Amino acid sequence: MDFFELAKTRESCRSFSDKMVEPELLTKCVETARLAPSACNGQPWHFFAVSNEDKVKQIRTCVHTAGINAFAEKVPSFIVVVEEKTNISSRLGARINDNDYTQLDIGIACAHICFAASELGLSTCILGWFTEKGLKECLDIPKSKRIRLVIAVGYSDAKPIREKKRQPLAEILTQIK
Ligand SMILES: Cc1cc2nc3c(=O)[nH]c(=O)nc-3n(C[C@H](O)[C@H](O)[C@H](O)COP(=O)(O)O)c2cc1C
Numbered sequence: 001m002d003f004f005e006l007a008k009t010r011e012s013c014r015s016f017s018d019k020m021v022e023p024e025l026l027t028k029c030v031e032t033a034r035l036a037p038s039a040c041n042g043q044p045w046h047f048f049a050v051s052n053e054d055k056v057k058q059i060r061t062c063v064h065t066a067g068i069n070a071f072a073e074k075v076p077s078f079i080v081v082v083e084e085k086t087n088i089s090s091r092l093g094a095r096i097n098d099n100d101y102t103q104l105d106i107g108i109a110c111a112h113i114c115f116a117a118s119e120l121g122l123s124t125c126i127l128g129w130f131t132e133k134g135l136k137e138c139l140d141i142p143k144s145k146r147i148r149l150v151i152a153v154g155y156s157d158a159k160p161i162r163e164k165k166r167q168p169l170a171e172i173l174t175q176i177k
Pocket residue numbers: 010011012013014069125126127128129164
C-alpha cells in the first residue's frame with residue numbers, strides 16, 4: 001500500500017479476531033518506531049511488545065477499567081510505550097522553547113507503529129486509558145517511569161473500513177502560497 005492509501009485505511013480497531021499475532025510482526029512494528037524522528041534524535045522511549053498469554057491477560061485488566069475499553073478483552077497483543085529520559089540537547093531545547101518534545105516524539109513513534117501494523121495486515125488501537133500502576137507492576141517497570149500509551153495490536157474481524165469523521169481540510173489548513 002502506498003502511504004496515502006495507508007493513511008486512508010488505518011483506523012482504530014475495537015473488534016479483534018482470535019488469531020494470535022506473530023511476535024516477529026510486533027518486532028517489525030517496533031523497528032519502524034526505532035527509525036522515527038525525535039527532537040535532537042533523543043529517542044525517549046522503550047517499548048514492551050507483549051504477546052505472552054498471562055501478561056496479555058493482565059494488561060487487559062489494566063486497560064479495561066471503569067467500563068472503558070471493554071473490547072480489550074479480545075486483544076491478543078499489546079505494545080506498551082514507556083517514556084525514557086531524552087538527551088541534554090532535547091531537554092534544553094524543550095525548556096527554552098517551552099515545548100514538550102518528549103511526548104511529541106512518542107506520538108510520532110506510535111504513529112509509525114500503527115502504520116507499520118496496517119502495512120502488515122494487522123489492526124491497532126492506541127489506548128490512552130489505562131491504570132499505569134497496574135501496568136508497571138505487570139511489566140516490572142520502575143515507579144519513577146511514565147507509561148505514555150498502550151497500543152492494542154491484532155487481526156481485525158470488523159467489516160469494511162468506517163467513514164472517517166474529520167474536520168474539513170479548509171478548516172484545518174491555512175495555505176500560504
Ligand atoms: C492518544 C490517544 C489515546 C487514545 N485512547 C483511546 C482509548 O483509550 N480507547 C479507544 O477506544 N480509543 C482510543 N484512541 C483512539 C481514538 O479514539 C481514535 O484514533 C479517533 O477516534 C479517530 O479514529 P480512527 O483512529 O479510527 O481514525 C486514542 C487515540 C489516541 C491518539
